[in-house]
Amino acid sequence: MTAMPKAVGRLIDGLSRLPGIGPKTASRLTYYLLRAGQGEAEALAEAMLSLHQETVLCSVCCNISEADPCAVCGDQQRSQETICVVEEPLDVVAIENTGSYKGVYHVLHGHISPMERIGPDELRIQQLVKRLERGSVTEVIVATNPTLEGDATAIYLARLVQPLGIRVTRLALGLPRGGDLEYADRMTLAEAIAGRRQI
Amino acid sequence: MPRPRVYRTEAVVLRQQDYGEADRILTLLTPGGKRTVLARGIRRPTSRRAGHLGLFHRAEVMLAQGRQLDIVTQAESLDAHEGLWHDLLRFTYASYAAELVDLFLPEEEENPAVYDLLTLALEAFASEDDLRLWARYFELSLLQLAGFHPEFFQCVNCGATIEPGPNRFDVTQGGLLCPRCGPEVAGARTVSLGTQKVLRYLASHDREAIAQLGIRDATHREMEELLHAFLQYTLERELKSTAFLRRLRSELSMYEKGRGA
Ligand SMILES: [Zn+2]
Ligand SMILES: [Zn+2]
Numbered sequence: 001m002t003a004m005p006k007a008v009g010r011l012i013d014g015l016s017r018l019p020g021i022g023p024k025t026a027s028r029l030t031y032y033l034l035r036a037g038q039g040e041a042e043a044l045a046e047a048m049l050s051l052h053q054e055t056v057l058c059s060v061c062c063n064i065s066e067a068d069p070c071a072v073c074g075d076q077q078r079s080q081e082t083i084c085v086v087e088e089p090l091d092v093v094a095i096e097n098t099g100s101y102k103g104v105y106h107v108l109h110g111h112i113s114p115m116e117r118i119g120p121d122e123l124r125i126q127q128l129v130k131r132l133e134r135g136s137v138t139e140v141i142v143a144t145n146p147t148l149e150g151d152a153t154a155i156y157l158a159r160l161v162q163p164l165g166i167r168v169t170r171l172a173l174g175l176p177r178g179g180d181l182e183y184a185d186r187m188t189l190a191e192a193i194a195g196r197r198q199i
Numbered sequence: 200m201p202r203p204r205v206y207r208t209e210a211v212v213l214r215q216q217d218y219g220e221a222d223r224i225l226t227l228l229t230p231g232g233k234r235t236v237l238a239r240g241i242r243r244p245t246s247r248r249a250g251h252l253g254l255f256h257r258a259e260v261m262l263a264q265g266r267q268l269d270i271v272t273q274a275e276s277l278d279a280h281e282g283l284w285h286d287l288l289r290f291t292y293a294s295y296a297a298e299l300v301d302l303f304l305p306e307e308e309e310n311p312a313v314y315d316l317l318t319l320a321l322e323a324f325a326s327e328d329d330l331r332l333w334a335r336y337f338e339l340s341l342l343q344l345a346g347f348h349p350e351f352f353q354c355v356n357c358g359a360t361i362e363p364g365p366n367r368f369d370v371t372q373g374g375l376l377c378p379r380c381g382p383e384v385a386g387a388r389t390v391s392l393g394t395q396k397v398l399r400y401l402a403s404h405d406r407e408a409i410a411q412l413g414i415r416d417a418t419h420r421e422m423e424e425l426l427h428a429f430l431q432y433t434l435e436r437e438l439k440s441t442a443f444l445r446r447l448r449s450e451l452s453m454y455e456k457g458r459g460a
Contacts, residue, residue, distance in 0.1 A: 020219040022267070112287075114294035114443040115214060121446075148254045148283065152290045176244035185250030185276050187284075 008034070060131065062124040063107045064089045072096075072104055079103045084141040085128065085157060087111050087150065091143065103141070106131065111149040112156060120156060128157075132164055139167040146173050202231075205263045209277070210234070211317055212256050213297045217242065224268065225252065226301065227260070230311035233304055236262060238271040251276040255283060255293050255321055278318075282325030291447055292324040295440035296337055302434055303345045316340050319406065327410070331419045336409055338426050339401050347433050349426075350374030351399045356384065363392055368425055370432040388428075394421045 008030055015026035033041045057063070058070035061083075065071065072078060072092075082103030086092055092105050108123040131137065140161050144150035158168045174192035175184060184192070210227040218224045221242040227234045240246050251258050251274040261273035283289045300317050304310060316337065323333040342348045352361055355374035367381035368374070368390045375395070381387050390398075397418055401409060414422075431437055 019217070020222075114291045114440040114447075115298050117439040117443055119443055119446055120450075148290065151284050152287055155285055155287055179245045180247070183247040185279070187276075187279050187281060188250045 061105045062127055063092055080136055081138045083137055084143050086143045111153040113149050137166055142170045207261050210260050212252055212254050213301050215254055228314055228317055230314040232307045232309045235268055236271055237268040248274040255280050257318055280321050280325040289324050291444050292330050292334055293321055296320040298438055298440045299341055312344050335422050336401055349429055351402055354380055356380035370429045393418045
């Protein structure tokens with residue numbers, strides 16, 4: 001490390017703390033930025049700075065947005081009667097890209113995980129309950145991931161929400177488009193059979 | 200330990216972490232030890248491996264040696280432990296078992312007995328009724344395999360044979376104290392006769408015999424408190440899943456009466 005300038009080492013350190021980036025990739029990115037010149041590095045640094053300065057957490061749906069309330073919550077055209085609950089902000093983007101959902105969202109920022117000590121209190125569940133208690137919501141669509149933790153979170157939410165007299169639904173589970181039936185696991189196939197529908 | 204470039208093994212997914220665009224880093228427990236492996240593209244819905252390598256799945260996997268991490272090339276689920284899905288309490292107990300194994304077993308240490316114990320525990324937590332009983336069996340068996348098993352048959356202070364009576368338990372020495380030594384040791388806790396009896400039974404009988412046990416709620420509470428205190432002392436930390444379990448219980452007790460809540 002003696003041949004390496006301090007500034008280079010500092011950036012490599014910083015980058016390698018990012019998820020999915022090891023020390024090798026961090027070095028490659030750092031030397032790329034050196035070669036690319038001051039302009040590119042400044043643009044990136046500025047984008048990083050404005051990330052926190054120019055975003056807020058929507059006080060209604062807890063999504064990350066530019067304004068509070070966010071564009072979705074503030075949109076009068078969207079139905080406030082249906083709330084779609086997702087684990088992460090990126091899940092909102094994915095569902096928005098389908099163009100087939102006209103309700104609003106609620107972002108939990110994670111899922112229940114006993115091993116990581118993430119329980120209901122660490123997720124934005126109290127905020128959801130407060131929204132529901134205001135009384136205009138008729139359906140909660142639970143769109144957590146179809147994983148063990150996502151399912152655990154869904155069950156927890158269902159038990160919390162159903163007593164309020166609100167319909168709780170879960171996104172359909174089954175075969176993925178473009179997949180091959182013979183590679184489907186037992187649980188997925190069983191769910192696809194249970195969730196079959198008339199054509 | 201050197202291993203072939205491509206190898207096949209049975210494995211249980213102990214923990215997982217998202218990585219990169221659509222990959223996941225998995226901590227697998229295999230009979231040959233813990234392995235940290237990379238499962239490429241597993242978060243895509245069309246991944247052929249996704250439904251076979253979920254958390255706590257037991258699966259047959261093919262691994263190829265990579266530069267830093269071994270890479271999953273094939274996976275076939277043997278048991279998804281479906282009982283853990285749709286049941287928060289069962290899920291929490293399974294998490295507890297995985298956390299304990301992860302803490303007790305050093306990376307790469309070969310230990311087929313721990314593997315067998317974990318698969319047994321996951322099956323039990325997915326299907327048995329008395330979850331607390333299996334949690335205690337699992338704790339005692341794991342402590343035994345790790346060389347930390349508490350002593351219930353001889354006084355840990357003077358070596359005298361433990362007779363049914365007012366014996367105490369000392370977490371620091373890891374076992375029961377006879378009625379003569381007990382009062383001399385600061386911090387030693389009294390243990391009811393019923394609890395002493397069940398602990399000795401759990402430490403000396405096999406699965407089939409233990410499955411027949413019916414245990415009173417008060418005994419369950421005392422056993423759990425005692426073993427958790429001992430585990431916390433041995434591991435020098437509080438387990439995340441037990442803290443979670445305690446918190447979950449107050450909510451669950453409304454509808455999970457008597458089942459380990
Ligand atoms: Zn919003
Ligand atoms: Zn003694």
